[in-house]
Amino acid sequence: MTSRQPFSERVNSHRLTGGGRLVVLDNPHAPTVTLAGTLRAGPALAADGRFAVPGLTAAMLDRGTTDYGRLELARELEDHGLQLVVRASAGAPVTVSFSAQGLAEELPRLTSLLIEVLRRPTFPSEELDKLREQVLGSLVRERQETHALAFAALTRALYPDGHPLQRRPIEAREREVRALMREDLVAFHGATYGPSSLMLAVVGDVEPGRVASLFEEQLKGWDGAGGFEPVIPEEKETEPSEERIQIADRPNLDVFLGHGGHLLRSAPDYPAAVLANSCLGQSTLTSRLGVAVRDREGLTYGIYSRFFGTLHLPGPWAVALGVSAENLGRAVELSRAVISEYVAEGPTEEELADERTALAGGYRVGLATNAGVARELVTALTAGESVERLDRFPEELLAVDRDQVIEAIRTHLHPDKLVMTAAGDFEG
Amino acid sequence: MANQFEKVESERGVTEWKHRGNGLRVLVAPTPVAPVVGFGVVYRVGSRHEASGHTGATHILEHLMFKGTQRYNSERGTEIARQLHRVGAAFNATTWLDRTNYYEILPVDCLPLAIDIESDRMRGALVRDSDLDSERTVVLNELDSGENDPFELLMKSSFAHAFIEHTYHHPTIGWRGDVEQIDGEVLRRFYDTYYHPDNATVIVVGDIDEETALEEVERGFGALRPAPGPFPAPTIREGVQRGERRFEVHRAGELGALALTWHIPEGLHADLPALSVLTQILSDGVTSRLHQRLVETNRCLGVHAFAMELHDPGVFQIFATIAPGVDPAEVEGEIRSEVGALPSAPPRDDEVSRALAQTRTDLAFHHESPGQIMTGLTEAVAMGDWRRFLRELELVEAVSANDLQRVAASHLGDHNLTVGRFVPENGDVSTDGSGDAA
Numbered sequence: 001m002t003s004r005q006p007f008s009e010r011v012n013s014h015r016l017t018g019g020g021r022l023v024v025l026d027n028p029h030a031p032t033v034t035l036a037g038t039l040r041a042g043p044a045l046a047a048d049g050r051f052a053v054p055g056l057t058a059a060m061l062d063r064g065t066t067d068y069g070r071l072e073l074a075r076e077l078e079d080h081g082l083q084l085v086v087r088a089s090a091g092a093p094v095t096v097s098f099s100a101q102g103l104a105e106e107l108p109r110l111t112s113l114l115i116e117v118l119r120r121p122t123f124p125s126e127e128l129d130k131l132r133e134q135v136l137g138s139l140v141r142e143r144q145e146t147h148a149l150a151f152a153a154l155t156r157a158l159y160p161d162g163h164p165l166q167r168r169p170i171e172a173r174e175r176e177v178r179a180l181m182r183e184d185l186v187a188f189h190g191a192t193y194g195p196s197s198l199m200l201a202v203v204g205d206v207e208p209g210r211v212a213s214l215f216e217e218q219l220k221g222w223d224g225a226g227g228f229e230p231v232i233p234e235e236k237e238t239e240p241s242e243e244r245i246q247i248a249d250r251p252n253l254d255v256f257l258g259h260g261g262h263l264l265r266s267a268p269d270y271p272a273a274v275l276a277n278s279c280l281g282q283s284t285l286t287s288r289l290g291v292a293v294r295d296r297e298g299l300t301y302g303i304y305s306r307f308f309g310t311l312h313l314p315g316p317w318a319v320a321l322g323v324s325a326e327n328l329g330r331a332v333e334l335s336r337a338v339i340s341e342y343v344a345e346g347p348t349e350e351e352l353a354d355e356r357t358a359l360a361g362g363y364r365v366g367l368a369t370n371a372g373v374a375r376e377l378v379t380a381l382t383a384g385e386s387v388e389r390l391d392r393f394p395e396e397l398l399a400v401d402r403d404q405v406i407e408a409i410r411t412h413l414h415p416d417k418l419v420m421t422a423a424g425d426f427e428g
Numbered sequence: 429m430a431n432q433f434e435k436v437e438s439e440r441g442v443t444e445w446k447h448r449g450n451g452l453r454v455l456v457a458p459t460p461v462a463p464v465v466g467f468g469v470v471y472r473v474g475s476r477h478e479a480s481g482h483t484g485a486t487h488i489l490e491h492l493m494f495k496g497t498q499r500y501n502s503e504r505g506t507e508i509a510r511q512l513h514r515v516g517a518a519f520n521a522t523t524w525l526d527r528t529n530y531y532e533i534l535p536v537d538c539l540p541l542a543i544d545i546e547s548d549r550m551r552g553a554l555v556r557d558s559d560l561d562s563e564r565t566v567v568l569n570e571l572d573s574g575e576n577d578p579f580e581l582l583m584k585s586s587f588a589h590a591f592i593e594h595t596y597h598h599p600t601i602g603w604r605g606d607v608e609q610i611d612g613e614v615l616r617r618f619y620d621t622y623y624h625p626d627n628a629t630v631i632v633v634g635d636i637d638e639e640t641a642l643e644e645v646e647r648g649f650g651a652l653r654p655a656p657g658p659f660p661a662p663t664i665r666e667g668v669q670r671g672e673r674r675f676e677v678h679r680a681g682e683l684g685a686l687a688l689t690w691h692i693p694e695g696l697h698a699d700l701p702a703l704s705v706l707t708q709i710l711s712d713g714v715t716s717r718l719h720q721r722l723v724e725t726n727r728c729l730g731v732h733a734f735a736m737e738l739h740d741p742g743v744f745q746i747f748a749t750i751a752p753g754v755d756p757a758e759v760e761g762e763i764r765s766e767v768g769a770l771p772s773a774p775p776r777d778d779e780v781s782r783a784l785a786q787t788r789t790d791l792a793f794h795h796e797s798p799g800q801i802m803t804g805l806t807e808a809v810a811m812g813d814w815r816r817f818l819r820e821l822e823l824v825e826a827v828s829a830n831d832l833q834r835v836a837a838s839h840l841g842d843h844n845l846t847v848g849r850f851v852p853e854n855g856d857v858s859t860d861g862s863g864d865a866a
Contacts, residue, residue: 029460030793030795030796031792032796070714071715074713074714075715075782078713078714078715078782079778079781079782079785081785081786103789130726134726134729137729137752138729140683141683144680144681144682144683247680249575249679249681250680251572251575252575286507286510286513294566296562297562298561299566300566300569301567301570322569322573323569324572327565327569355514357514357516358514358516361517361538362516362517363516364462365464365516365518365533365535368461368464368797369462369800370797424576
């Protein structure tokens with residue numbers, strides 16, 4: 001087996017008891033193992049818009065389980081050089097994601113501890129009180145973070161209250177964190193965590209059959225819950241608007257120019273839309289926005305555009321840039337002009353040829369690390385795709401023609417709907 | 429063509445070669461883990477080589493190296509970034525205290541492109557005044573981004589207070605006044621002084637054999653001539669600090685922070701592995717001493733210790749973000765009490781074995797992919813010996829509890845300490861627009 005073989009020939013797939021899926025790739029080059037996974041227990045599954053509940057549930061998992069106290073579990077991991085993280089992200093709100101890594105010889109311990117925290121958390125009250133204070137402290141920090149504030153303001157302009165992609169004002173999040181009870185977390189865990197939506201990728205110096213049997217052993221007897229779908233409120237119609245958030249002594253303003261997005265990676269025009277965005281804003285150093293705003297005019301250190309989320313819920317499409325207050329007007333005006341011209345004319349054949357090969361090549365380069373491979377594998381599983389998609393995606397990109405890209409631009413990029421949000425010191 | 433290179437040394441899968449004609453050093457590490465190759469050039473020039481008034485020169489020059497070379501420029505439609513982007517390369521350049529590095533990770537059949545670009549960059553950069561005009565504001569915006577971050581502000585001031593004589597005093601990005609005023613002539617002189625094959629190490633890691641790698645390097649760099657004279661190197665040594673130093677940085681904000689900085693020896697010194705283990709015992713993971721003492725008690729949002737491994741004597745630092753409502757003096761007292769106790773009692777066996785387990789795992793991951801290996805070798809080259817990257821584990825394995833006590837007593841004393849506080853002042857948080865206040 002070599003690194004040049006297709007993934008579909010190198011990866012072993014297993015259907016786990018309870019309905020989950022496991023893929024394993026044996027890469028004997030380094031004596032390590034990397035696990036990545038998801039489970040449908042993210043913020044979008046919270047009841048009544050209480051989006052802090054899933055986040056705190058995930059953060060409490062390693063703070064006490066049936067077999068381990070907080071410190072015992074930390075010792076068990078750290079004594080053996082292991083890392084294990086479970087987190088809920090507002091950007092991919094349907095799932096929680098987890099990752100774990102260590103030396104390959106530690107795989108049995110890693111497997112056992114991972115399933116232990118997912119399956120048997122006890123949510124000790126004193127640990128919840130500690131975590132609550134820490135989360136409130138990090139919200140105080142967020143009040144000064146220009147990037148987070150500007151992006152949150154963008155989502156509030158684009159999504160209605162109760163939508164999982166809407167980042168609520170910090171005060172609202174603080175109120176919810178203060179009010180939530182241990183029982184809320186226990187109930188959410190009981191309702192969502194279970195083997196049926198477990199997606200796992202394991203990459204490293206491992207024997208695939210052994211990995212599968214280790215997980216089967218740990219999952220035995222776990223019925224758990226899961227299987228319900230999030231209810232997502234209708235998006236609102238938005239008008240172009242601007243919001244400036246003054247944060248003193250933050251000389252670099254973070255700026256977003258964006259609108260609601262409707263791109264999912266399962267869509268037939270996904271490769272064309274990815275290319276449509278990347279000619280415009282994939283790279284600060286080479287894309288149209290970067291060449292105009294950074295390279296020619298020197299107005300920013302960084303500018304890029306993205307579809308912010310394409311897995312289960314389509315996130316916004318936006319341009320992000322950093323800029324000083326004195327250059328804000330010029331940078332935004334120039335960015336708008338570049339976007340409008342691009343949408344009107346589309347990419348040149350030469351730009352498109354470069355981006356096709358860039359994305360196809362970059363995709364392969366990104367798969368040079370075990371963590372990169374595990375991440376892509378689990379994303380494919382979570383999206384309900386086959387492993388073959390990893391092999392096929394570069395070819396899909398290379399096959400997209402200019403007309404398809406122009407069609408994707410019409411569908412996905414709307415310069416007349418751009419909302420601008422900026423956070424930083426406008427007065428300094 | 430390999431006979432153009434003289435073999436210097438081989439260790440654990442990495443071989444060092446020296447070009448007989450121009451003195452270029454080449455490290456080759458065949459690593460067939462994926463069909464990619466990492467290619468990097470490390471120049472032994474960093475911000476410590478900058479004179480007063482010209483701070484930031486190394487970094488601005490690194491930016492200008494993307495703006496045009498003889499063969500790769502916008503007039504020809506051959507901009508470096510575009511050439512690399514179109515083949516899917518992950519590429520960038522970074523500047524730090526002791527070195528500047530340029531790198532590409534790309535499909536293995538594209539290695540000749542990376543080599544051609546880097547060889548043109550070595551002696552063919554244009555460094556035009558017109559490029560400096562537009563790039564200066566890019567760098568000023570980068571500098572502004574750093575000013576947004578309390579951590580970076582404290583780091584910058586910690587170095588400025590801990591180093592009075594040595595050029596580690598000034599930040600790699602430069603003082604704002606220098607960045608605003610530096611001219612093209614200074615940058616061209618800097619380039620002509622330091623960018624030569626005999627001041628560089630080339631690194632090739634990936635799915636490639638040694639012979640092919642050397643042939644490609646020879647094709648790109650073989651014709652370049654060595655520098656006309658020796659490379660100026662700062663010889664200044666920081667005097668011994670004989671008394672605690674303190675400073676405060678005041679900015680709008682709500683959370684305080686602390687940075688404690690002690691002088692330690694250079695990266696290759698025998699005490700560094702023990703100092704590195706001390707950082708793990710103090711702040712790596714939930715079980716670590718400072719995490720237990722400050723984070724688990726909700727007095728800090730985070731505590732991190734670093735032992736900075738540099739070419740010249742560096743620093744040991746502890747950085748803490750203080751939880752709302754907690755007195756910074758209390759946190760400082762707790763940190764100093766924990767550090768102050770290190771010389772009087774050896775760490776427990778479980779602390780030492782945990783640090784070793786973490787190091788063993790970390791290093792296995794650092795050797796996992798071409799990009800990670802290249803990064804490790806780059807920093808070791810900057811320190812002065814590439815083999816240091818490969819020897820890290822055995823150095824840490826040899827650290828005893830007595831060593832930990834000894835290095836704490838030698839280097840982490842009060843007279844050698846600089847304490848910096850980030851003091852938050854109530855900022856003006858308001859909105860102008862339709863949305864909610866954040």
